[in-house]
Amino acid sequence: MERRDFVKLCAASAASTTLPSPAEAATLKARLYRPALLVDERGQPIRAESLRAGVNYVFDYPFAATPCFLLRLARPAAGGIDLRTENGGAYRWEGGVGPGNAVVAYSAICAHKLTYPTRQVSFIGYRDAPSPVAGRGKVIACCSDRSVYDPSAGARVVSGPAPQPLATILLEHDARKDELAAVGTLGGEKFDQFFRTFGFRLELEMGDRAKASVDGRAIVKELAAYSAQWAQC
Numbered sequence: 001m002e003r004r005d006f007v008k009l010c011a012a013s014a015a016s017t018t019l020p021s022p023a024e025a026a027t028l029k030a031r032l033y034r035p036a037l038l039v040d041e042r043g044q045p046i047r048a049e050s051l052r053a054g055v056n057y058v059f060d061y062p063f064a065a066t067p068c069f070l071l072r073l074a075r076p077a078a079g080g081i082d083l084r085t086e087n088g089g090a091y092r093w094e095g096g097v098g099p100g101n102a103v104v105a106y107s108a109i110c111a112h113k114l115t116y117p118t119r120q121v122s123f124i125g126y127r128d129a130p131s132p133v134a135g136r137g138k139v140i141a142c143c144s145d146r147s148v149y150d151p152s153a154g155a156r157v158v159s160g161p162a163p164q165p166l167a168t169i170l171l172e173h174d175a176r177k178d179e180l181a182a183v184g185t186l187g188g189e190k191f192d193q194f195f196r197t198f199g200f201r202l203e204l205e206m207g208d209r210a211k212a213s214v215d216g217r218a219i220v221k222e223l224a225a226y227s228a229q230w231a232q233c
């Protein structure tokens, strides 16, 4: 690759006897998984420029059974936002990648009680339009218990019982080819808890593939094609 716009990873800060500034408090490191090029259902690389703002795209990463949202926001997502997990881990979200720095991705597993898009139905998703739970819209809303996350601010919690932001999926953008790859996560992952909670169901649905690492390619679909029904709230 000639040039890569890579999501800037937060740096671990040294222990300090004084109260750290928000930047110094960024203690959570990114977790790098096997890179996966984002492709369409025909296996062709997704061009960031071809993503439509306001459309809720989904791909599975870093495991075969863990869905993520891919969004192109209407405005640049500048980043530099300090966030915290429910365990107090601090990290800095450095914004979007690609055209206008507007392409972002997050784990689609709700940070409250792990609601996630299944093949049958999704109770969580990006709402571009206003709604009773989404307020003015342009948020990720979970209809299970009404948690709302702001995708333009690292999926911080806007309202509801979620105790932390959705985990960020780190994206790499190849500016020359305009291709996107998922490379890791930042923030409060819920994968262990997810597999403990839904392991039996996932095994029935997917066999032993559920926990397989996504390697090489991840297929991007619109949420309407990923889940047969989409709960509105």
Ligand code: FES
Pocket (backbone or CB within 6 Å): 110, 111, 112, 113, 114, 115, 142, 143, 144, 145, 146, 147, 160, 161, 162
């Ligand atoms: S599971 Fe999403 S708000 Fe409770």
